[in-house]
Amino acid sequence: MDSRQPPPSRTVFFVSDGTGITAETFGNSILNQFTIRTRHVRRPFIDTADKAHQVVREINHTAELEGRRPIVFLTLIDREVLEVVKTHSRGLVMDMFGTFIAPLESEFGMTSNHRVGRFSDVARSQQYTDRIEAINFSLEHDDGQSAKNLAEADVILIGVSRSGKTPTSLYLAMQHGIKAANYPLIPEDFERGRFPASLAPYKKKCFGLTIDPMRLHQIRSERRPNSGYASLENCRREVKDAELMMRREGIAWLSSTHKSIEEIATTILSDVRPDRLTY
Amino acid sequence: MDSRQPPPSRTVFFVSDGTGITAETFGNSILNQFTIRTRHVRRPFIDTADKAHQVVREINHTAELEGRRPIVFLTLIDREVLEVVKTHSRGLVMDMFGTFIAPLESEFGMTSNHRVGRFSDVARSQQYTDRIEAINFSLEHDDGQSAKNLAEADVILIGVSRSGKTPTSLYLAMQHGIKAANYPLIPEDFERGRFPASLAPYKKKCFGLTIDPMRLHQIRSERRPNSGYASLENCRREVKDAELMMRREGIAWLSSTHKSIEEIATTILSDVRPDRLTY
Numbered sequence: 001m002d003s004r005q006p007p008p009s010r011t012v013f014f015v016s017d018g019t020g021i022t023a024e025t026f027g028n029s030i031l032n033q034f035t036i037r038t039r040h041v042r043r044p045f046i047d048t049a050d051k052a053h054q055v056v057r058e059i060n061h062t063a064e065l066e067g068r069r070p071i072v073f074l075t076l077i078d079r080e081v082l083e084v085v086k087t088h089s090r091g092l093v094m095d096m097f098g099t100f101i102a103p104l105e106s107e108f109g110m111t112s113n114h115r116v117g118r119f120s121d122v123a124r125s126q127q128y129t130d131r132i133e134a135i136n137f138s139l140e141h142d143d144g145q146s147a148k149n150l151a152e153a154d155v156i157l158i159g160v161s162r163s164g165k166t167p168t169s170l171y172l173a174m175q176h177g178i179k180a181a182n183y184p185l186i187p188e189d190f191e192r193g194r195f196p197a198s199l200a201p202y203k204k205k206c207f208g209l210t211i212d213p214m215r216l217h218q219i220r221s222e223r224r225p226n227s228g229y230a231s232l233e234n235c236r237r238e239v240k241d242a243e244l245m246m247r248r249e250g251i252a253w254l255s256s257t258h259k260s261i262e263e264i265a266t267t268i269l270s271d272v273r274p275d276r277l278t279y
Numbered sequence: 280m281d282s283r284q285p286p287p288s289r290t291v292f293f294v295s296d297g298t299g300i301t302a303e304t305f306g307n308s309i310l311n312q313f314t315i316r317t318r319h320v321r322r323p324f325i326d327t328a329d330k331a332h333q334v335v336r337e338i339n340h341t342a343e344l345e346g347r348r349p350i351v352f353l354t355l356i357d358r359e360v361l362e363v364v365k366t367h368s369r370g371l372v373m374d375m376f377g378t379f380i381a382p383l384e385s386e387f388g389m390t391s392n393h394r395v396g397r398f399s400d401v402a403r404s405q406q407y408t409d410r411i412e413a414i415n416f417s418l419e420h421d422d423g424q425s426a427k428n429l430a431e432a433d434v435i436l437i438g439v440s441r442s443g444k445t446p447t448s449l450y451l452a453m454q455h456g457i458k459a460a461n462y463p464l465i466p467e468d469f470e471r472g473r474f475p476a477s478l479a480p481y482k483k484k485c486f487g488l489t490i491d492p493m494r495l496h497q498i499r500s501e502r503r504p505n506s507g508y509a510s511l512e513n514c515r516r517e518v519k520d521a522e523l524m525m526r527r528e529g530i531a532w533l534s535s536t537h538k539s540i541e542e543i544a545t546t547i548l549s550d551v552r553p554d555r556l557t558y
Contacts, residue, residue: 019544025304040557092386094379101312108315262300
């Protein structure tokens, strides 16, 4: 490709009768497969024909302005709302629900209920309550704050400061309803030469996070520049000591350096709670 | 339907070369449209033909055991891996990527790059760093812990204790990279009769959460049964006072009672940071 030319660009709409988060996450995975610059517009809570017509005007206006048809990802349940967008918009419409609902209707031998607002039911379900409870648990057990009720934890993440424990525990709680405590491994733990006493009874539930020392150095330097804590030498030593300890104690661990929170969380689930991948 | 008969059931596989979270979230939205009991099996990181064959054996074994073909949602990029599952599995295959990639290839006039492991690049992107920073900010500004750097906040959630502020702030940070502080409105704030001084300069960034007093009573009772704090009378008074204050101060608010975290977060974004719906 001619490097002086910017890659072609396109506007992408995510139109949903709910939050549009599913449409957006899924659409992004697909668009990531193309070398193309995109501008994203999310239009949530489109649940009446009126609102649909308004979005159609916006789509068609964009088409006219840009001289190219926008890409339109739809997660719309209501047939009337769906028809408005499909019939009137001058975009390339990707009907993400309709495409898969039709074959399922025939497979199950039943029609789908075209019900909007599924979340409203969700908000009071047991699964939802568990999720909120897990978030509270993970917050109360962040950064080794409390050794109370560790018996209740589904997972205890361990690792040196800033290895990614906190975001991972919160993600596990929020996305999977997992009660994830986390506990920092500090130089004192390494000097003592034994596994932290409060964790010892729960070794089977522990999972370690490690990180490339250079990356750790960068992260810590943003917080406390030029400190001993952030120095490359100290990062190297802490990471080495932590890995030695985890190896010695037979604790599964992974490096967070090149992984997203989602990937780390899924790997931990596969290892510590494989049952949570089936439900 | 005969109420003595349980609804029909089906096993659903989510097979992905990544975490499978997209496949699962999206598949769930679709399955929710049917009155059918399902058992879910997530199989993440299926990125070789060998692993694909293993999953195919599992799918076919299930088909045999249950006498019904499982539903199989796929988010697989690699053509070889995809072909193994599509050709050999005796499930109803929903190829979620392929279905939409083909029309986009023709629209964009280019082939997709069939790249697996998109997250590995993501983990070091600016967007990802912002997300982690937002999580740290939201944690440090949870429950009015710190009035420091409130100028940096994108949003400040206010509301009575247990109205849903903490999970919502964390979700905004984690999912949208929004720096969301939260601040509890307590009886002393209402007695004083004026808006909390530390928030006054940032009124425009404030968003209120309220909740049905009966629901609040239930939630608080789980934490502190039979306390004055949890009593229905007290919950009624606090909620009434908080709503009065928000109305008086002209602060937008919504009720979290029948809403999921995702819905609350999207509504807040639409109101306080509509720019975050376009990027």
